[in-house]
Amino acid sequence: MTTVKKKLIVKNKQGLHARPAALFVQIANKFDSRITVRRDDEEVNGKSIMGILMLGAEQGSQIMIEVEGHDAESAMEELEKIINQEE
Amino acid sequence: MLKLKGIAAAPGITIGPAYRFGKEEFDIVRQPIKPEDIPVQIQLFEEALIQTRREILELQKRIGFDMGQEEAQIFDAHLLVLEDRMLIEEVISRLKKEMVGVAFIFSEVLKKYIEVFSKIEDDYLKERTADLNDVGRRVLRNLLGKKQKSLADLQEKVIVVAHDLSPSDTAAMHKQLVSAFVTDIGGKTSHTAIMAKSLEIPAVVGLETATARIKNNDLLIVDGTMGTVTVNPDEETLTFYRQEEQKLKGISEQFLAVKDLPAVTRDGKAIEVAANIELPEDISSVKLHGGQGIGLYRTEFFYMNRKDLPTEEEHFQAYKYVAEQMNPHGVIIRTIDLGGDKFLSQFDIPKEMQPFLGWRAIRFCLARPDVFKVQLRAILRASAFGKLKLMYPMISGIEELKQANSILQECKDELRNEGVSFNDAIEVGVMIEVPSAAMTADLLATESDFFSIGTNDLIQYSLAVDRTNEKVAYLYEPAHPAVLRMIKNIIEAGHANNIWVGMCGEMASDAAFSVILLGLGLDEFSLTSLAIPQLKFIIRSVTIEESKKIAQEALSLSTAKAVESFMEQKTKEILG
Incomplete structure (x- = not known):
């Protein structure tokens, strides 16, 4: 079991909403690892579209992703890409 | 009589009885x-x-x-x-x-x-x-084990009044029997607005109190252009709107009446009127609106929203379908215009400072022949099933064109060796959208079978304007004399070398430009399906002589503003 944690800034113009949010959840669901996303005091399941949307993370906000499981590293790598995408 | 003001979500005027569509209340x-x-x-x-x-x-x-x-x-x-x-x-x-x-x-x-x-x-x-x-x-x-209630059970033509309409409501709806939407909530981008536009019926949304103030069978006037709904109008108002409705109907009927007729000017010159499509499914709309072929088939969608690369077979199946469906009409496939602003998850492309001037379209394809050839082979294979043509985007000079053609030649040789049939004489054209290509159109014409002018990029590159930047967007002027002169130059260079010249940018679907473009000698217009009937109507209303005069006069004007007001006046005269 590996646990990977990373603090990231949401770069996308739309924030973690709309298409980026859907994309994030779709990718998160490809992995077996447990994925948690935190913003301020709010903590949600990264595999849940409701959860991600409820974070209300706009462009520029800081989030913390925690991935736990055997495929944690590759999951983090792909999720990070989405967070770092500007378009 | 009661007049409600809401948000104009889809244009048009309709008069008819109200049908309240409520949400089912569950206990x-x-x-x-x-x-x-x-x-x-x-x-x-x-x-x-x-x-x-x-x-x-x-x-x-x-x-x-x-x-x-x-x-x-x-x-x-x-x-x-x-x-x-x-x-x-x-x-x-x-x-x-x-x-x-x-x-x-x-x-x-x-x-x-x-x-x-x-x-x-x-x-x-x-x-x-x-x-x-x-x-x-x-x-x-x-x-709760209940059955669906739906708009599928309508019996007569009605105006649907609802608090809000969901995609499922409108999807199930009996489309011929709904003449307008009126809702309490929603904005210009709500589902109701999107659906109304695609069904080409008027809609007023965001009325807040519509469901509270409109009863079943109330007579309504929906003005989707102004965003008003009149409930139980008096005689005078009703007469006024009946006339307006007739006028609008007359105009669109005028257009629709000619949609399946040939696009020929009054003095007998036939013009090709084709459609721009993105997906094979778009063909039904092309046929419905009288398109005579596909002038621009964008192929980037194959690469969108996926992690792997599309296979030759995937490309082939789509192209074959489109070729067969449109036969005997032509279909121009534009090779991938990826890079720049278009997301490419499959390739690790670093973020560019100026994506519009960067590694994209043909530049990317020439650097990655492995990716390019997959598409070229598929186009060639599909060319055996209909009248396919291909064109390269973003060509900036003759060398790129020669390189692209030599990769195409390699693909032809491969297929020949494999014993696969294809159309060896497939027409190959250049999309003219870079000013350097426009200025050297005479050189490019010697190596191509046709040109298609891509106005959106050509205008932005020529005028050095990023139209998404609101501070300079006002400089994005399609009617700029520089743009008109450049188009004239491209068409003349093409004709001097006996190749035909078309246009597939937004300008092709702008009624105001149609006559000028005709006058400049454009042979083919490729535009969004919806705008085809109107263009056919305009083409059928003028002679080449008239349009030449109008083009000449437009070219003599010195500012975009002057060209615009001149065109506006001429379009009005033609459309009546």
Whole structure:
């Protein structure tokens, strides 16, 4: 079991909403690892579209992703890409 | 008489009786359960989710067929909600804790989410509460074992009045019997607005009190252009709007009447009027609006929203379908215009400072022949099944064109060796959208079979304007004398070398430019399907001599403003 944690800034113009949010959840669901996303005091399941949307993370906000499981590293790598995408 | 003011969501005027379409009210009782009921309740919940999923997939298929993939994608969000772990887990854990029937628990959880979403200051999320409501009601209905109520059962032509319309409502709707939408909530980008536009009926949304003030069978005047709804109008108002309605109908009927007639000027010159498409499914709309072929088939969608690369077979199947469907008309496939602003997840392309001037389109393809050849081979193979042509985007000079053609030649040789049939004489053209290509069109013409002018990029590059930058967007002037002169130069260079010249940018669908472009000698227009009938009408109303005079006069003007007002006046004269 590996646990990977990373603090990231949401770069996308739309924030973690709309298409980026859907994309994030779709990718998160490809992995077996447990994925948690935190913003301020709010903590949600990264595999849940409701959860991600409820974070209300706009462009520029800081989030913390925690991935736990055997495929944690590759999951983090792909999720990070989405967070770092500007378009 | 009562006049309500809302948001103009889709243009047009309609007069007719109101039909109130209400949401079904479910009676949800807080039904206590015993511990041994829990497994049954969970099973009920799962079955309702599965049934709802089935309904949505069915709807999605139908909408994709009726209105295209883009509308159908709205339901992807619904499917995600159904599979949402957080939601499902919350329902099950509260069920166990509170010992109450699952329908009640589910409606409580749903309410909570909707409340949270509607409080967030974000237009996108606010619209998503409609999705949540929609999918939630479906699940509830299935939990309660009730049948769907729908707009499919309409008996006469009506104006639908609702608090809000969901994609499922409009999808199930008997389309010929709905003449307008009137809703309490929603904005210009709401589902109701999108659907109304694609059905070409008027809509007024955001009226707030429509359902409170309109009764069934009230006579309504819906003015989707001004955003007003008149309830039970007096004689005078009714007469006025009847005349307006007739006038509008007359104009669009004028256009529609000629949609299947040939696009020939009054003095007998035939013009090719083709359509721009993105997906094979778009063909039905092309045929419906009288398109005589495809002048621009964009192929980037193959690469969007996926992690792997599309195979030659995938390309081939789509091209073959389009070629066969449009036969005997021509289809111009534009090779991939990827890079720049277009997302490319398959390749690790570093972020560029100036993507519009960067590594994209033909530049990318020439550097990656492995990717390019997959598409070229597929186009060649499909050329055996219809009248396919191909064109390269973003060519900036003759060398690029020669390189691209030599890769094409390699593909032809390969296929020949493999014994695969293809059209060896396939027409190969250049999309003229870079000023350097426009200025050297005479050179390019010696190596190509046709030109297609891509005005959007040509204008932005020529005038050095990024039109997404609001500070300089005012400089994006299609009517700029420089643009007109450049177009003239391209057409003349093409004709001097005996090749035909078309246009596939936005300018081709702008009625104001049609006559000037005709006068400059443009042979082919490729535009969005919806605008085809109007262009045919304009072409059939003028002679080449007249259009030449108008073009000449437009070219003599010194500012875009002067050209615009001149064109506006001429268009008015022609459209009457």
